[in-house]
Amino acid sequence: MKREQFGLYQEYGLYIDGEWLAARDLAAREVFDPATEEIIGFVPVATPADLDAALASARDGLARWRQESPWARSAALRRAADLIRAREDAIARLMARETGKPLAEARGETQAAADQFEWYAEETKRIYGQTIEGRTPDVRMTVRFEPVGVVAAFSAWNFPALLPARKLAAALAAGCSVVIKPASEAPGSCMALVQACHDAGVARGAVNLVTGDSGLISRHLIESPLVRKVSLTGSVDVGRRLLGHAAAGIKKVSMELGGHAPALVFEDADPIAAATALARAKFRNCGQVCISPSRFFVHEAIYPAFCDAFAGVARSLRPGSAADSDMGPLANARGLAHARSLVDDAVARGARLLTGGRRPATLPRGYFFEPTVLADVPADAAIMNEEPFVPVAPLAPFSRFEDAIARANALPFGLAGYVFSNALGTATRAAEALECGMVGINEVLLACAEAPFGGIKESGMGREGGSLGIHDYLQPKLIRTRI
Incomplete structure (x- = not known):
């Protein structure tokens, strides 16, 4: 399909290496308005080659973004928060078309997504290490926290802006790069967040977005040696499948799954x-x-x-x-x-x-x-x-x-x-x-934004939000020095 045929999503598509693109084979899938059952647009179906391009972009973006100072990352995330708030009406109306939710709820969710970026704009400056006293006078021990690496993130359709925002903001604050797959039923809100990151000056390649076949995308991304962290909001069944993929590569995982x-x-x-x-x-x-x-x-x-x-x-x-x-x-x-x-x-x-x-x-x-x-x-x-x-x-x-x-x-369940x-x-x-x-x-x-969100038992592991949320995107490194 041509870009102008994408309907509600004609300004977007796959976001790889700082550009919005169509799928390489031009395949697309429809998105429906659940209030009318009518097609409102089409989004690209990423090919394996598209996914490899997104992974390569994230690898290079990680090298750029993690070298940015915490203050520079903070400034970019704060600009993204401001842009999301400035675009609240457009994002909320797009979300309402995709999900059918009342406009007041859509506006509230857009503000909550902006809050995530604002919160993590501050948290990126507060990644504190640790000093440990040595047993002898000539030994020094420190612990520093480093970005875990490339993140594969998967989001659900019920809160199509807030759920991706929790993942994007925390990962970027930690210095990670991200390949995110929004829900096929409601991808536009996440696309708008990615555009805000682009316009805010987040380093090229630090954010990538793919759409299409969920099973193909999750397997391809998680099985790639470039991905070191997996974040999912979804059902318990999907969580089990993704945990299986992640286990083979010993990936760090956080999951917010079902509740009752x-x-x-x-x-x-x-x-x-x-x-x-x-x-x-x-x-x-x-x-x-x-x-x-x-x-x-x-x-x-x-x-x-x-x-x-x-x-x-x-x-x-x-x-x-x-x-x-x-x-x-x-x-x-x-x-x-x-x-x-x-x-x-x-x-x-x-x-x-x-x-x-x-x-x-x-x-x-x-x-x-x-x-x-x-x-x-x-x-x-x-x-x-x-x-x-x-x-x-x-x-x-x-x-x-x-x-x-x-x-x-x-x-x-234990959410x-x-x-x-x-x-x-x-x-x-x-x-x-x-x-x-x-x-x-x-x-x-x-x-x-300021409180940790997550569950226990089959409702998942890890936390999003609050001061704990950034730690799911960091790994500690001990440095021991003998003088």
């Missing part, structure tokens, strides 16, 4: 306030949020009031287009079918449907599903055991603290958890007992 976050609401909590906060968090981005509260265990004393308030919030939300809605569509037809199957399974096992459960009658096109609330959901229902990633909330009562903790920790309680002792004990990487107490907003 329990929300525990104790007897002393305000049921209305808790239900309102949790429902709005649950239905954000149409339920397609890895840290979304997605299993709700509520003390039996306040359970009826909580159910009524939660369902009331769900009924008040307006699904629709990005311009005039509270909630957009699911990403694809698979998500729509998955939502239906989870509801049908839960109801068949005895759950009560409080609201929703179907496609909105006023939206015959697009992958829309009503905000749905299920009560009295049994433990063996599929939605209590599988990561849902749909706007369906399962509620269940509990009577004993120990039972709630046991149910919350029963799954192999996020939530506790609502006005008793300090209860809240503290519950937060410490939950097996997950992040816990919100009377709070549902966990992700910010």
Whole structure:
């Protein structure tokens, strides 16, 4: 295809060695608007030769970029943050077309992506080493942190600007170079970030972007001896596959994988306030949020009031287009079918449907599903055991603290958890007992640039964000000197 036929992406393409390019064989794949099911553009399908070119560019870019002083890297990242903020409206509108999410959410995500670059603009100046006292007067020992090398980064579609920003900003701050593959469903937001890096003066070759066949790209990049670090945001199944590729080459890996976050609401909590906060968090981005509260265990004393308030919030939300809605569509037809199957399974096992459960009658096109609330959901229902990633909330009562903790920790996921309680002792004990990487107490907003983000168990390894995030892109070197 010719560049002008790329539609929404005609200014972009593959980004290799500082230039936007078409694939060498001119192959391309379509991108759909999930709100209309219409094609909005095409992106190149990278060939093995394209991938080799991106790797060579990253190798040369690493040599240039790691030699830049921390202050120079900081200045470039800060300029990138400023450019992203200046282009907020254009990036948000592009994101809304790709994902269907409301414009307000898209704008908020664009700002959060800029925050990542601003935060790591500062962290690059704070890569501190260590001095170790020798056992004898003539011995000196120091530890310095060096960039791990070329990074292969893979991002998901649900937050197409924020997720790549976490990887790009931290890797560049550490002095690494990156080959990033954005999600095929929503590549444009990441392309806009790469353009901001280019315009901000990041060294040629330090950032490269490829699109196309996910399986081919991940294997080719990870199996290359040039790549020394792999970063993924994706599903548990994809994480397993990429870990297998990385293990063969002993690559450093960080992975933020799936989640199924329990929300525990104790007897002393305000049921209305808790239900309102949790429902709005649950239905954000149409339920397609890895840290979304997605299993709700509520003390039996306040359970009826909580159910009524939660369902009331769900009924008040307006699904629709990005311009005039509270909630957009699911990403694809698979998500729509998955939502239906989870509801049908839960109801068949005895759950009560409080609201929703179907496609909105006023939206015959697009992958829309009503905000749905299920009560009295049994433990063996599929939605209590599988990561849902749909706007369906399962509620269940509990009577004993120990039972709630046991149910919350029963799954192999360990990304996020939530506790609502006005008793300090209860809240503290519950937060410490939950097996997950992040816990919100009377709070549902966990992700910010200054805090570490990541999980345990099958939800992944490593951290993104905060002062810990840069260390996933660094390696320590001991230097021992005898005078």
